[in-house]
Amino acid sequence: MDTFGVVVVAAGRGTRMGTAESKQYLPLGGKPILVHTLETFERMAEASEIVLVVGAGEMERCLDYAVEYGLRKVRVVAGGAERQHSVRAGLKALGAEVEWVLVHDAVRPFAEPAHIIACWQEAVAHGAAVLAVQVKDTIKVVDEGGIIRSTPDRRTLWAIQTPQAFRRPLLEKAHAAAERDGVLGTDDAMLVERLGQPVRVVQSDYTNIKITTPDDLAWAQWYGERNRERESE
DSSP, X not given: OOOEEEEEEEOOOOSTTOOSSOGGGSEETTEEHHHHHHHHHHTOTTXXXXXXEEOGGGHHHHHHHHHHTTOTTEEEEEOOSSHHHHHHHHHHHSOTTOOEEEEEETTOTTOOHHHHHHHHHHHHHHSEEEEEEEOOSOOOEEOTTSOEEXXXXXXXXXXXXXXXXXXXXXXXXXXXXXXXXXOOOSSHHHHHHTTTOOOEEEEOOTTOOOXXXXXXXXXXXXXXXXXXXXHHO
């Protein structure tokens, strides 16, 4: 297959941003954050369709965004109580012909198309792949009493990002197994790992941040403005 489907997860509210509005709808460069994310995939010829998974009460607003911003590939569906449930809803909404699936956080608006393609191609070759960056800080394993117990080799530690790319039947099998076993994973790769399937890491950029806190938003506003200035030069 020379195309992939995308599930963009935007059903969560989050509390660390400290705003009444859910973080994915906060403005960034004059548009909601999630619109920037959707536009990245809308412009990619390799992305055949996009399923945006949102809270049930936000569907009308997001349908309006699709019209306002010309997001012709986007279909909007209601998510579940947990991110994992929302991904499953997105998977079910994809067209039957979609063989490769990329799962992406709505609040990661700076994923580079070249990295997205590289992640997808690695999944095509091996079944599953994720974007990631090597950890820059020294990491400590600390017990409940606040005592350092070990210092992992930093060279083996990676911060995992999205998109995460999978052969669709593999991801569906992983989600079905997690539901059967009552497991909630922190990401889709974790569910696939439970099946014994190796997941490949693809080098990304540190700029592919997940906008979660006010500091993240301030940085994103600066970075977005810098990019717009460069494009206008």
